[in-house]
Amino acid sequence: MSPLDGGGLAHCRVLLLEDSAIDADLVREHLSLIDGFAFEIRHVGGRHAFLAAMESGERFDLILSDFDLPDFDGMSALAVARARMPMTPFIFVSGLLGEETAIEAMKQGATDYVVKLRMERLQLVARRALVEARDRDALRNTGRALHASEEQLHFALQAGRLGSWDIDLRTGRMQASEICAANFGLSQASELSSYGALLARVLPDDLPHQKAKVKRAIDTGEELDVEYRNVWPDGSVHWIQVRGRASYAEDGTPARMAGISLDVTERKRAEERQRLLLEELNHRVKNTLAMVQSIATQTLRSAESPELFRSSFQSRLQALAQAHDLLTRQQWQGASLDEIVALTLEPHQGAGRVRIDGPPVLLSTGVAVSLHLAFHELATNAAKYGALSVGSGQVELAWSVTDRSVPTLELAWKESGGPRVAVPRRRGFGSRLLERGLAHELDGEVFLDFDPAGVRCKLAIPLSLRVSLQ
Amino acid sequence: MSHSALSSLTLLVVEDEPLVAMSIEDTLEEMGVRIVGPAGSVSKALGLVESGGFDAALLDVNLRGERVDAVADRLAAGGIPFVFTTGHGADGLPENHRGRPVLPKPFTDSDLVRALSRHILSAGA
Numbered sequence: 001m002s003p004l005d006g007g008g009l010a011h012c013r014v015l016l017l018e019d020s021a022i023d024a025d026l027v028r029e030h031l032s033l034i035d036g037f038a039f040e041i042r043h044v045g046g047r048h049a050f051l052a053a054m055e056s057g058e059r060f061d062l063i064l065s066d067f068d069l070p071d072f073d074g075m076s077a078l079a080v081a082r083a084r085m086p087m088t089p090f091i092f093v094s095g096l097l098g099e100e101t102a103i104e105a106m107k108q109g110a111t112d113y114v115v116k117l118r119m120e121r122l123q124l125v126a127r128r129a130l131v132e133a134r135d136r137d138a139l140r141n142t143g144r145a146l147h148a149s150e151e152q153l154h155f156a157l158q159a160g161r162l163g164s165w166d167i168d169l170r171t172g173r174m175q176a177s178e179i180c181a182a183n184f185g186l187s188q189a190s191e192l193s194s195y196g197a198l199l200a201r202v203l204p205d206d207l208p209h210q211k212a213k214v215k216r217a218i219d220t221g222e223e224l225d226v227e228y229r230n231v232w233p234d235g236s237v238h239w240i241q242v243r244g245r246a247s248y249a250e251d252g253t254p255a256r257m258a259g260i261s262l263d264v265t266e267r268k269r270a271e272e273r274q275r276l277l278l279e280e281l282n283h284r285v286k287n288t289l290a291m292v293q294s295i296a297t298q299t300l301r302s303a304e305s306p307e308l309f310r311s312s313f314q315s316r317l318q319a320l321a322q323a324h325d326l327l328t329r330q331q332w333q334g335a336s337l338d339e340i341v342a343l344t345l346e347p348h349q350g351a352g353r354v355r356i357d358g359p360p361v362l363l364s365t366g367v368a369v370s371l372h373l374a375f376h377e378l379a380t381n382a383a384k385y386g387a388l389s390v391g392s393g394q395v396e397l398a399w400s401v402t403d404r405s406v407p408t409l410e411l412a413w414k415e416s417g418g419p420r421v422a423v424p425r426r427r428g429f430g431s432r433l434l435e436r437g438l439a440h441e442l443d444g445e446v447f448l449d450f451d452p453a454g455v456r457c458k459l460a461i462p463l464s465l466r467v468s469l470q
Numbered sequence: 471m472s473h474s475a476l477s478s479l480t481l482l483v484v485e486d487e488p489l490v491a492m493s494i495e496d497t498l499e500e501m502g503v504r505i506v507g508p509a510g511s512v513s514k515a516l517g518l519v520e521s522g523g524f525d526a527a528l529l530d531v532n533l534r535g536e537r538v539d540a541v542a543d544r545l546a547a548g549g550i551p552f553v554f555t556t557g558h559g560a561d562g563l564p565e566n567h568r569g570r571p572v573l574p575k576p577f578t579d580s581d582l583v584r585a586l587s588r589h590i591l592s593a594g595a
Binding site: 279282283284285286287289290291292293294295297298301364366370373432433436437438440441443466 | 557575
């Protein structure tokens with residue numbers, strides 16, 4: 001049945017159970033007199049045809065039934081109709097109906113009854129039944145839609161891990177969803193039954209900010225959007241984002257405030273990590289620039305010509321960059337002594353010119369960079385003037401851990417087979433880095449010996465968190 | 471630039487990066503400043519503060535991940551002037567010493583001399 005409101009006729013399908021053709025015509029006539037409806041009548045004369053119509057899957061908006069039929073009776077027809085089409089109005093149209101029978105029929109679910117002697121009542125009764133059925137339908141559809149909409153909202157809230165809440169601003173009573181309670185570390189929604197209970201959970205430092213935002217939202221009617229920290233019963237601190245809006249009574253006084261809540265602890269942590277990373281990056285860049293400045297100043301101090309300055313400076317910057325590459329590969333968690341040594345000496349190792357031997361030792365990032373720069377200086381000097389400058393020369397780099405007063409890493413660099421070594425006229429960058437910088441950095445001792453048979457360098461570094469056996 | 475006024479000075483240098491420490495030492499030594507240190511860790515710096523024998527200090531704010539606050543507190547308690555050096559902004563300064571002069575890294579030799587002249591000589595050291 002289509003609605004009446006459109007102005008056109010409501011199309012209405014009727015199932016009529018009537019064995020008398022004359023009575024059927026009479027019914028048809030009376031129905032046609034009802035304003036606003038166009039009836040399409042399916043007339044069945046007995047049990048078989050009635051049951052077939054019920055089974056056919058056809059939809060009927062109204063069932064009219066005689067009470068006494070040769071092969072059937074009205075109460076059985078009613079029972080079938082209630083079972084098959086419980087929402088379709090069922091009206092008896094009968095020759096005579098005793099009061100008790102009529103009451104029984106209504107009890108069994110008949111919508112109404114009309115006696116044939118007063119057939120004109122059919123117009124009123126049928127119309128009323130149809131209108132009521134339509135209203136019931138509309139109500140049911142609204143209810144269904146409301147239910148579906150509530151389910152959708154619930155699903156969306158669940159999926160978004162959004163809590164919902166509603167506060168009566170006059171009484172302070174609060175209704176919170178389970179997720180909203182969970183945002184505050186509470187297992188029961190009933191633990192957030194008042195706004196006061198919520199305020200008690202806000203981190204005191206954030207309370208003025210939270211209150212100011214809520215007040216502003218209530219005063220202006222604008223949307224509330226606030227983030228603050230709350231303290232869970234286990235003492236842990238979590239970030240929450242709350243959005244909502246106030247509503248007002250007719251006289252303009254604030255009545256309610258309702259909205260959603262979301263745990264944003266993870267996002268806040270990510271933001272904090274990001275901020276720390278950027279700060280750390282800034283710190284490292286500045287420190288690296290300070291190192292580069294120092295390398296430049298000291299390379300210039302000992303350079304004999306602009307050309308020598310240029311090549312030494314570039315080679316030292318490269319060494320610094322290599323160390324950074326290695327540390328980045330290791331996520332800046334430090335590096336092993338093996339790796340640091342290999343960085344400098346690997347190019348010479350292939351030809352069997354370099355022998356390396358020692359147990360696994362783990363270095364902190366700072367120590368790794370300093371040691372790498374030191375080895376770089378030793379190797380560069382060896383390649384220019386020492387054992388690695390001629391085909392027959394050898395370098396031996398060996399380390400071990402010995403027990404002095406404290407466990408100490410002893411590391412020895414020994415060149416042999418190279419040209420006779422002359423003690424340099426003045427200490428260059430490399431010597432200074434080793435003797436002053438490295439000794440200082442490692443709280444250790446450094447002996448640099450320009451033995452005529454080959455340069456020797458010994459380092460003694462007490463084991464610590466920064467230099468440890470792996 | 472005349473450094474004669476600085477040449478009477480003995481300075482504690484607290485700096486964990488050896489290359490930077492070497493550079494500071496070079497610059498100061500050229501001016502005739504005597505150096506105590508350099509100290510590359512908080513514990514070493516505290517030890518040197520304990521021994522004394524210097525007029526002022528240059529403090530790196532962060533030493534191998536450790537903050538230099540304890541050293542600054544000790545110096546301030548002893549009335550010894552100091553200048554911070556840092557790769558962070560002024561934000562990273564120890565809470566109790568926000569008003570102290572800062573040399574942001576990297577700094578020039580003249581920045582260093584100017585800071586020492588202004589903040590340490592004028593402090594009566």
